[in-house]
Amino acid sequence: MPEWLRRFLLIDLIQGMLVTFRTQHPKYINTEQYPEERPRVAERYRGAPRLNINPENGETLCIACDLCAIACPENLIVVGSVRNPETRRKELTTFTYDLSRCMFCGLCEDACPVDALELTQDFELASFTREGQIWDRQMLEEGPRPSPYR
Ligand code: SF4
Numbered sequence: 001m002p003e004w005l006r007r008f009l010l011i012d013l014i015q016g017m018l019v020t021f022r023t024q025h026p027k028y029i030n031t032e033q034y035p036e037e038r039p040r041v042a043e044r045y046r047g048a049p050r051l052n053i054n055p056e057n058g059e060t061l062c063i064a065c066d067l068c069a070i071a072c073p074e075n076l077i078v079v080g081s082v083r084n085p086e087t088r089r090k091e092l093t094t095f096t097y098d099l100s101r102c103m104f105c106g107l108c109e110d111a112c113p114v115d116a117l118e119l120t121q122d123f124e125l126a127s128f129t130r131e132g133q134i135w136d137r138q139m140l141e142e143g144p145r146p147s148p149y150r
């Protein structure tokens, strides 16, 4: 068929529309029905950080060694601590983690000697403000606050 006739009869358009309509059948639809259906993330996916607590006594596993903060190439972790004069051990007071600068490389998690810091499979990290991306110790231990305006 000559090119001009092909263009005149809109053959390419019709062929394209045929492809489109052929894939309208529900069996071809791959849209995930999020949030009703939760997508499965890869086993090794690294998402929201969590500061683990000891399930037996409810105390943090973090020993405030600062190794995660030193390992982080973005310097986004800030660990606050005080030294207990009786035990001579450092005790965690504050912990902040700026998610907006995190590249989820996992170096902080690897550096932690007591598995206190963990990057979980939770991928819902959106917030309306930059401040909402800075997770404090409570958020890291209990999960992000439910408010949509954080
Ligand atoms: S995952 Fe990487 S960038 Fe994010 S806090 Fe840990 S070390 Fe830093």
Ligand code: SF4
Residues within 6 Å of the ligand: 061, 062, 063, 064, 065, 066, 067, 068, 069, 079, 111, 112, 113, 114, 115, 116, 117
């Ligand atoms: S490396 Fe682990 S134990 Fe040390 S300050 Fe970070 S989270 Fe706490």
